Every structure is written in C-alpha cells, then in structure tokens.
Amino acid sequence: MSNSLRPTVFGAYSHVWVREFSQQSPGRPITLGEIPDTELDRLQDLGVSWLWLIGAWQTGLHGRSHAVGHPDLRRECRRLLDDFTISDMVGSPYAIQEYRVHRALGGDEALAVLRKRLAKRGIRLMLDFVPNHTACDHPWVHQHPDYYVSGGLEDLETKRGFFAETADGDRVVRFGKDPNFDPWTDTAQLDWRNPQAVAALTAQVAKLTAMCDGLRVDMAMLALNDVFRRTWGAGPWPEPTFEPWSAIVSAARSRSPSFVFLAEVYWNMEERLIQLGFDWVYDKVLYDRLRHDCAHNVCAHLQGIDPIQSLAMRFLENHDEARAAAAFPQGRHEAAAVIAATLPGPFFVHFGQMEGRKEKLPIQLGRAPAEPLDEKLVGFYRNLLRGARSVHGQWNRVACRPAWEGSETWSGFVAHGWAEGAKNLLTAVNFAPEHGHCYLDLSRLHIPDGTTVLTDLLTGETYPRDGRELRARGLFVELPAWGAHLFRFGG
Template identity: 25%
Template sequence: MKNYKITIFSLLALFTLFSACEKPTPKANIDSITFPERAAGMTIYEVNIRQYTQEGTIKAFAEHLPRLKDLGVEMLWIMPVQPIGVEQRKGSLGSYYSIADYTSINPEFGTMQDFKALVKQAHDLDLVIILDWVPNHTAWDHPWITSHPEYYAKDSLGNITYEADWNDIALLNHTNEGVRQAMIEEMRFWITETDIDGFRCDHAAHEIPLYFWEEATAALDPIKDLFWLAEWDEPRLHTSFHASYSWELLHLTEHVAKGEKTAHDIDEFIQKDLARYGKNPFRMTITTNHDENSWAGTVFERYGEGHKAFATFIFTAYGFPMIYSGQEVGLDKRLLFFEKDTISWEDPKNLTPFYKRLVQLKKDNESLWNGGFGGTPKRINQDEWVYAFSREKNSNQVIGIINMSGAPQDFILTEPAISGSYEDVFTGQAFTLASDEQLALAPWQYLIFEKN
C-alpha cells in the first residue's frame, strides 16, 4: 500500500511537471510586446482611399482587407480621411492635405462609423492602422481661421500665409501654445474614438518645433501604445518618432537606375546613414508613394526594367519597406491627385506573388527585421554595378546579390567566409559562391539566399 501511494504521488508530480512545461505562452505576454518591437518584422502599406476603388469610399476599401492580409502587410497607413477645404481648392476634389475639420470624415469617403468599422475589421485581422496627420497647416475654411486667427503664421503685413505654391492651405504657427494644445486634442480624438494605432505625420519638422512632438507623444502615448512615423529625414526626429523617411535613398536609387550613380554610392549612403541615425531607428524605404507616383512618375518610368531589383533592395538590404496602393499589381499610371482616378487591380504583370514573397521573406528572417531588431548590412563585393550584402541576426543570415544595371555584370565575392552553396528564394535555382570564381548576372538580376 505504501509503495502504491508513492507511485501515485510520483505519477501526479510528473504529470504536473509535464503540464507546466507544455503550458503555452499566455496571450497577455504576446500582447505586451510594444512598439517599436511590435513592428520589427512589419511591412507598411499606404492606402489611398479616393483612388482605391470605383466607389472611393472607406467601406469599399474595407473589402480589400482580407487581400492585404493575404499579401502579408501588417501596418496600414491611411491617407487623410477628413473633409477637404473648398476655398482655394485645387482641382475639383482638392488635396487630402487641405483639411477643413480634423475630427470629421470627408463625406465623399463615408461616415465616422465606416471608419470605426474599418479599424475594428483591421484589428480583427491583426492589422495595425496608422492615420496620416497634417499638423503643418489647415484649409482656408477651417474654423480656426476665424475663431483663432492667432494660431496661424503671418507675413510682414499681418496676413495669414502659406508656403511655396500650396495656396490651398494656411500655415499654422506651432510656437503658439494654443495651437499645440488644440492639435494634440484633435489627435487624441482619433485614438479614443476610433482606436487607431498611431500616426504618419506629414511634414513633421517643416515649420514645426521638435518640442511639439515631445508634448504630443507625452500626452498621447499613455492612452495607448502608438506607432509614430515622421515624414522627414533628420536624426533629431527620433527623439519622438519610431520611423522616418529615407528620402535621400529613394532619390539615390533612381539615379543608380539611370546609370548616374553606382552600387558604391549605395554602400556609402548606408554607412553614412548608420553613422548619422544609429542602428535602432526605423528608416522607411520606398520606391514609390502618393507624391512620387503622381508628380515624378510610376516605378516603371523611374526604374524601368529594374523596378523589381530595387524593390528587392529596399526589402532586404536596408530599411523599413513600404508598398503604395496598387504597386503590388503593377500600377502603371500617374494617379491624378486632385481628381478621381481609380486604380485597376487586374495585375497584368503578375507582380502580387513577387511582393507577397518579399513581405514574407522579411517577416520570416530576423536578420531582415527593421532597425536594431535586424542585422546590419555588410557589403561582400566591390563591383561597380552590383550591390551584394550579408545580414545576420542570432542564427539567421540572409545574403543578397543585386545587379543594379541594365547590362550583364560579373559578381566577385570579396568575403571568403560567405563561400558555399545556396538556393535562390525566388527561383529555387542553386548557386555556388566562391571568392575565386565570378558569378555572371543578367541585367537587373537579383538573388536572395537564406541561411538558418
């Protein structure tokens, strides 16, 4: 009887121990991961509501959420959805960035309830929503024009002013404390009322003192864990922002595609950028967005047949990559900015599998994660027109070889430690890398190797 009791006790103890070992991680621990770590492996996607569907509404766009979930993107940046000013409006529909009321929805896009439903549906799919915020200026028919003229910047004659040729907007004066407090309250509305997850901040440092963002994040971050993206390219923004624009890299890649700069310039930029920003900031990398597409041209106009090579570069070599509305299906027209101009989703070039693979590649490989969560790129060649790199993080390594020209090139490995046999993730083709052998590359060819 005594032995029997001991046996039962032992079995119970073993069962308890086994159960404890098998217990899954509590969901609370998963949810406790905050930004920026929460966005470590994310790709951001810019949403142009007006042009996204024939209807041009929030509700019509919401039908695309499952498709975007399947594409693999996890953070959706929604371009401004507020009412657009009528006074001095550009075109028949006006600019999204000429806002007449910060806390309402443009009736052309739908209702506030439509937007709330969109955010909830996105959250149900584990997608993050950040709203485009325009703190720099308002429309001329915004109520502040009459109720608080002291909120605005004035010229030498005391007239409210604007900048450049943007005569559809009135410039705000953020040295005025009232402006800053009012703006923060307008931002608070979207967090508390619609449950958004952060902001993409337009012209984040143009005529806006950095202390505004210090005040804004101090006031708003305690409400909810938020992601902050600055449309600006300056290290000082990262005292308040998680991510910033790498404008210089965008224009550099365009010059390389045209043969005006080389892979050496790419490497020099990355080293300089790391020195200026450090490894931790998320540096958003793009080949297109709403401005570039409408005013500078499509990716096909600016990169030609090299558009996939440079997309591969921004997803794998350096940065926090972004896809613009329609880019994943080969958007081949400049979308009108002040008029309705619907995107076609037919994908005649069959680019969706390519972009889906890039997004998944980034998500699956820790070495490719954003900022300090990923590995620092190390160049492994010195060829003029080929940028090749290795990135490592913990036990994960990714090697990339990208011909940045429209001519055949020979790749020569300068890092013997990289030598070995690999398989390209896009084609499954086998390759051998050796420092004493040249690797012939076709025009614009890109190869990505994973090593775990």
C-alpha cells in the first residue's frame, strides 16, 4: 500500500517512457494506455503513490521547429544519440499548445485508460500545469491576445518578443521569462494582471481535475503579484488586490476536493504558496545541501523547515538538475537517498534514477540513449523504497552524541525516526567522507523491555539489543564513510 505520510512520486518522461516500451514490442508504437502491466506492477511494488507524467500535453509545430533550429541543442542530441533524427524532437513540454494529451501518446482516451489502471494499484496521476506562459502557437495568442503581455518593435529587435497575427490585428507578444534569466523564446508570456486571463487559467485548471488527481505547477511563484510586478513593471491592468492562486486552487477543489497541487518554487517562497492552498512544494535547499554540504548544515535546514516539513518534496535529481548518479559520488548518492526518502513529505524519484542513468536529457528530446544498468543501485533503491513504506506515526529528529570523550565523528551523522506505538523506524546515516561512530538518543521512540531485534531494511541484517539499555544509553552506531542503516524495531 502507498503511504500518505511519505508518498513516493515517480516522474516519467511521457514520450521517452512510451518510446522505450514501444521498442520492446513488435508492430505499431504503443500509447500511454498500453504501458505494460509489468511496469505498473513494478511501481506498485516499490510503493509508488503518484505517477507524474512529464510532458504529456500537446506541443505545436512552433515549439518543435524552435527546438530543431537550435544548433547547440541539435549538437547535444547528436552526442546522446548516434542515430538522431529531427523526428526525435518533440519540443519543450513547457511550451504547451493545448491541454490535451499529445496525439503521439494516444490522446486523452489513452490517458484515461492509464489512469484507471493506475488507480487499481493505488497510484494517483499527476500532470503538468504551466501558469506563466503558453506556446507561441497556442490558440489564445490569436483569439485572446490581451491574455498576454504586449511588447513593441524594440522587443522584436532585442529578441524579447515575437510578431503575432491576432483576431485584434497584428501584435508583438513578449516571450515568457522569469526576472533572473533570458526569455524562453518558444513561449508567450501570460499577463496575470488581466482578470480575463486569470479567469481562463482558472477554468483550465478546473477542467484538468477531470483528467488527473493532481498538478505539478511549473515555476509557481512567477504568478505571485510582487514577483510579476518585479518582472514586468506596470501594465494596462491594475495589480490584483488578492493572490490569484487562492481562487484557482479553490475552484479546482470545488470540483475535486482531494486534488493535489505541487509547486515548483524557489526564492524562499515555499510557505507563501502553502498558505495559498498548495499541498506540496519543492525542497531545493535540501537538494543543494545533500549534494554540496555537510551533515551539520543538512540538519540545520531540516530544523529550519519544520513548519512545512511534511509538505516539502525531497529529490536528488529532476529534469533541471544533473543525474544523481553523475552528480553525487558513489556512496554519497546512496546516503543522500536514505536521508531524503525517509523524511516526512513526498520523495520524488526521477525516470532512470534508480537504474543509475547518467545522461541528462534535453526536455525537447523524445528518446533516450541506452545506458548500462547499475544492478547494485537498482537493488539499493528497491530495498530503500520498500523499507520506507514502513513509515508510520510521528516523525522526530534523533540526537547524536559522541561515542566517547574526544570523539568528533558524531557530528557527521544525520538521524531521525518514526514511532507509532511499538512500531519504530530509525534512519542513521554517516553523512561524511570518513569512518564514524556515535550514540543515538532513542528517548522519543517507544522501545519495550527485553530483547529488541533491529532489522536493517537496506541489507536484511539483524541486530538483537536490550530494550532497557537502548532507552538508557541509546544505540551505538558505527558506519563507514557514507554508510547508512534503516532499522525496523521488532518483528
């Protein structure tokens, strides 16, 4: 069964996923509705709670032509695929022409079939929503040009906008952007100051509640009033007197009360979006600390994020970041995964992460290169995700102290536990590049008298310990560099 306390979200590139299974089947390409039962059963066995289909929506000719015409992108695709052709390009999944399932994936009907098959396995379906912009050839550009931020001739000259023939005459429409980077030149910037545009977006999200169980919202903070003002300055409409996200979330929940919103969000704006109704937010800070920092700073972040601890989605890679198997040294990768996968809140597992894929895919590419399978890493993730399904009850940080006077290696440990009655789960990670030892304070766990057997769910090894001594002295732990235990107490 999936675990609502610590759900696992599996993210699959829709086109790549379908393409890889199509290559295994003779005859015509398969659709989303025909993903093999063996794959869905595998996800269920791992305890996956959510499938996030990345890039399922229809992209247009403009987005694909933009990708094909980008020389650096073509060069990278040729590096990845010896037999690359332009037919492998599907365009950016974040330049959406229309919120209907891509025809190459089987359309809306194929998605509905997949959703039913997932539901039978207790897996919910998440899709993308991109609030900041649309594709340049989205129907709204022609039909409702006022939904977009307008520009002038100077924006054509500086490549900050594009020329559009609209129902209201010729226009210059600004490319989508955030305030810190160059524009996304395959997109058209929506104007969140226009109440009609916000109403259209609200209606669009409400419709999507019939197609999926939740939305991963791209760059959600760009639609906040102060961020939009900082990015675009004054416009033809006054700034809204409320944050539109609140109304959008409420409208969706009126149709589907259990609908889930996941925000891609940065710049310390996570709590603001939670207050506006989002269920989960990215925890990019933890990713950065796991990749680059020490145990002390990992623990400091986890203490600082307490107000939204169970709402923060942890991850070791995604489509914006380098592959974990390439970015994290061996050992550190596994240690970071044990920490992230056993915290409260969702844990995101990226397509290819468990198999040790190292090549970061351009999001415009619809096919992935063959890579060696890391059998050891596959086994590690299988044990970790199965073990993490044992999460129950109350989560607590576990204090570490020196194993003896003068020993300093205790400071390299990260530890936390879950307790519900006599059920205990303990994570202990030596998040350091040297051998370490410490005592773990187990006073917040419920440990009975007599012999308690600790089973390491990562390895299957067992350790009998006296319950009274564990309560009085704590648990002595000794681990190699980047070593980890995931202990279940009792049977």
